[in-house]
Amino acid sequence: MRHKDRIRLQFSRQAVPYSKLASITDAARLQRLVQAVSPAKNDSVLDVATGPGYVALAFGETCAEVVGVDLTPEMLVVADSNRRHRQLSNVSFQLAPAEKLPFPAKSFDVVVSRLAVHHFPVPRKVVGEMARVCRAGGLVAVEDLVTSEHPERAAYQNRLEKLRDPSHTKALSATGLIKVLAAAGLEIQSLGFGELTPEVEQWLTTSGTPEKVARKVRAMLARDEKRDLSGICPFRVDGCMYFHQKTLTVVGRKL
Numbered sequence: 001m002r003h004k005d006r007i008r009l010q011f012s013r014q015a016v017p018y019s020k021l022a023s024i025t026d027a028a029r030l031q032r033l034v035q036a037v038s039p040a041k042n043d044s045v046l047d048v049a050t051g052p053g054y055v056a057l058a059f060g061e062t063c064a065e066v067v068g069v070d071l072t073p074e075m076l077v078v079a080d081s082n083r084r085h086r087q088l089s090n091v092s093f094q095l096a097p098a099e100k101l102p103f104p105a106k107s108f109d110v111v112v113s114r115l116a117v118h119h120f121p122v123p124r125k126v127v128g129e130m131a132r133v134c135r136a137g138g139l140v141a142v143e144d145l146v147t148s149e150h151p152e153r154a155a156y157q158n159r160l161e162k163l164r165d166p167s168h169t170k171a172l173s174a175t176g177l178i179k180v181l182a183a184a185g186l187e188i189q190s191l192g193f194g195e196l197t198p199e200v201e202q203w204l205t206t207s208g209t210p211e212k213v214a215r216k217v218r219a220m221l222a223r224d225e226k227r228d229l230s231g232i233c234p235f236r237v238d239g240c241m242y243f244h245q246k247t248l249t250v251v252g253r254k255l
Contacts, residue, residue, distance in 0.1 A: 011051070018052065024051070027058075036190055041062065046068075047113070047114075048130055049070055050093060051078075052075060053093060057086055060090055067092055100129065101133050106135040111140045113141075118161070135254065137254065144177060145196075146177055146247060147173050148173065148231040157230040157231070187252060188252050195245065196247060
């Protein structure tokens with residue numbers, strides 16, 4: 001199966017449950033991303049791998065025009081439903097691959113992507129495309145999961161993430177993500193660290209992980225809880241297991 005087909009399959013299945021996750025809908029998190037970019041009112045914005053559209057809609061509250069693109073038609077149906085509910089006529093959505101954006105160079109003032117880089121087989125290609133369609137002096141902002149700087153610990157986290165969701169390719173370390181933006185000709189303007197704390201059973205349910213595979217993920221998390229193998233530090237509250245997913249927002253200016 002091609003990786004794009006794997007992404008479509010996963011996110012067509014989880015379009016509705018994913019769109020209801022607190023980590024995705026959290027208005028405060030969305031505003032922190034908008035504030036990190038600090039766009040002007042007349043800015044045009046592109047949201048790459050928009051999913052249910054919440055990032056695009058958050059920028060739509062501030063900016064003149066916003067376009068969200070995604071690979072999965074079912075996600076775009078949810079996104080447009082959210083747009084209609086918010087009554088935002090300056091936001092639109094369209095089907096497009098992140099690796100080959102259907103826009104001329106220098107089309108947008110701001111280009112953003114949230115919680116998607118770990119699904120891209122070649123992150124540099126996608127961020128390069130984001131930089132291509134951004135005007136000179138404009139901003140490219142990427143928020144994503146980040147792993148430990150230590151390769152063996154990062155590999156452990158990526159193994160369990162990929163077991164849980166086959167569309168996961170590789171979450172980068174913080175320095176790895178920064179280097180991807182720098183390689184696209186962007187000058188780093190700001191860095192913002194954050195954290196998600198998924199509840200394991202909801203996390204597994206959202207991705208539709210088969211029970212046989214889910215048992216392996218739980219076993220890896222249990223080993224991690226005892227031996228600190230990845231840095232995600234699993235913990236339990238009232239019998240439920242959680243863990244820490246670190247995130248990083250990198251904002252770069254196109255030279």
